[in-house]
Amino acid sequence: MTTKHMLDEHLLQTILANQEDGHRPLLFAHATVRTMDPLIGDLPDSDVLLVGSEIVGVGPGLHTAAEDDRALVVDCSGLTIAPAVIDTVGMAGLRVRRDRVGTLTPGNPATFGVVDSAGPGPVELLVWHAADAVAIVADGVVQQWNRRPLSAPADAAGPTATPVVSPYLGTWVDETGFVHQALTADGRYDETRGGRPHAYQGSFWLDADRIVYRDDLGFWAYGQFRDGVLHHAGYVFHRR
Known part of the structure; x- marks a missing residue:
């Protein structure tokens, strides 16, 4: 049986107070870090240092200065840290709107997930099974801790009070029928996966042929409409 690692529960309240x-600084230490940056690659037994909403350091040995900097240290031994901003369009070499989408590099937003190293691939888990992540941090704010969401779901009114008007509204189904994704005029999406309703819910934004998702757990994902077909996270959706 795979051991499910847990983070220090007593440290959480201190972290939340510090966010207020x-x-x-907040340091996630002793993890395997999947930076998703081709120049840096994967870093074993390494640390991710945050100041506010930004990553300011990534690599081994950052924890040695943590006491001097009065950092709050989260021991992530046996865990993997990977970006929770996954841009499938960009990773496929297609058009993107900003550089270094979804990389854990200094200067980028502190948005990532912490997952068990012995489990499924960290990127795949964060895209498809984010509720199983040990922790999720979005723009430096802890949204999930020990597989427990900390924040209430986003307002059902969606990202704006203005109803969304778009030809892309409706229900989209992948080619296998496994994933059903409903895009509604209140700016919300609701996914059914393998017959499991409300597997993922959150807000979405449309920008021309591009769709940006923010799940209620705090992670982001992206997709693109091409010739009436939605391409998102490796799936191809057609509107039903």
Whole structure:
């Protein structure tokens, strides 16, 4: 049986208080870090240092200065850290709107997931089974801890009070019938996976042929409409 790692539960309240009115750095230490940056690659037994909403350091040995910097240290031994911003369009070499989408590199937003190293691939888990992540951090804010969501779901009114008007609204079904994704005029999406309703829910934004998702758990994903077909996270969807 695979051991499910847990993070320090007592540390959580200190982290949450620091997010409200503190200025101490937050260090996720001793993890395998999947930076998704081709120049940096994967880093064993390494650390990710956050200040506010930004990553300021990635690599081995950052924890040695943590006490001097009064950082809050999260021991991630046996865990893997990977970006929770996964741009399938960009990873496929297609048009993207910003550089280094979804990489854990200094200067980028502190948006990532912490998963068991012995489980499924970390990127695949964060895209398809984010509820199983040990922790999720979005723009430096802890959204999930020990597989428990910390924030209430986004307002059902969606990202704006203005109803979405688009030919892309409706229900989209992948070619296998496994995933059903409903895009509604209130700016919300609701996914059914393998017959499991409400597997993922959140807000979405449309920009021409591009769709941006923000799940209620705090992670982001992207897709693109081409010739009336939705390409998202390796799936091809047709509107039903």
